[in-house]
Amino acid sequence: MKNRLKVLRAEHNWSQAELSASLGVSRQTVNALETGKYDPSLPLAFKIACLFQLPIEAIFQYDCQSQP
Amino acid sequence: MNQSASKDQSVSKTFVFEFLGAMIAYAVVVLVSVFLLNHGPSEAWWRIPLALTPIIPIFFAVRAFLRFFHRSDELQKRIQLEAFAVSFGVTCIVTFSYGLLENAGFPALNWTWVPTFMMVSWGIGSAIAALRRYA
Numbered sequence: 001m002k003n004r005l006k007v008l009r010a011e012h013n014w015s016q017a018e019l020s021a022s023l024g025v026s027r028q029t030v031n032a033l034e035t036g037k038y039d040p041s042l043p044l045a046f047k048i049a050c051l052f053q054l055p056i057e058a059i060f061q062y063d064c065q066s067q068p
Numbered sequence: 069m070n071q072s073a074s075k076d077q078s079v080s081k082t083f084v085f086e087f088l089g090a091m092i093a094y095a096v097v098v099l100v101s102v103f104l105l106n107h108g109p110s111e112a113w114w115r116i117p118l119a120l121t122p123i124i125p126i127f128f129a130v131r132a133f134l135r136f137f138h139r140s141d142e143l144q145k146r147i148q149l150e151a152f153a154v155s156f157g158v159t160c161i162v163t164f165s166y167g168l169l170e171n172a173g174f175p176a177l178n179w180t181w182v183p184t185f186m187m188v189s190w191g192i193g194s195a196i197a198a199l200r201r202y203a
Binding site for chain 1: 141142143144146198201202203
């Protein structure tokens, strides 16, 4: 699953530490999300969407065609 | 500084403090227990409860880890779950293999080596999951 987290964070001029503080997760988690190594739980995805005031699908993109 | 980083550090520090405290207590209790068992009367009624006293600090070590697990965020919980899967699998394979080798004449090992091996493989599993998969 791809996401625009890094771009959105840069647009808000936030550091990973500031974003992790706002989300209540570790900086390692924010880093893993941004690099696409970890997909968030649904509650965390909603929390991210609420923080950026965007719908989830504007942040996370799931490619249905590439799945078997 | 920010709340999350300090919260992370606080969770980790609390775990290290509680876990190390329990393991130091374990080392002391097991030494005293073994000394008294080796130098005490062999028919004493208290030998069995005395032999089990090291379980008390181990209980606090397990409690420390469970508290750490419940206070961790979702990625850390996943890393720990993967580490436990590695630890479970490796310990099963190694202990079962050695059990079969005992049938071929290998010396019987003390059972206390099993949790020791589990903890070592858990640590290695944590490092692999954290560094290779999510770093």
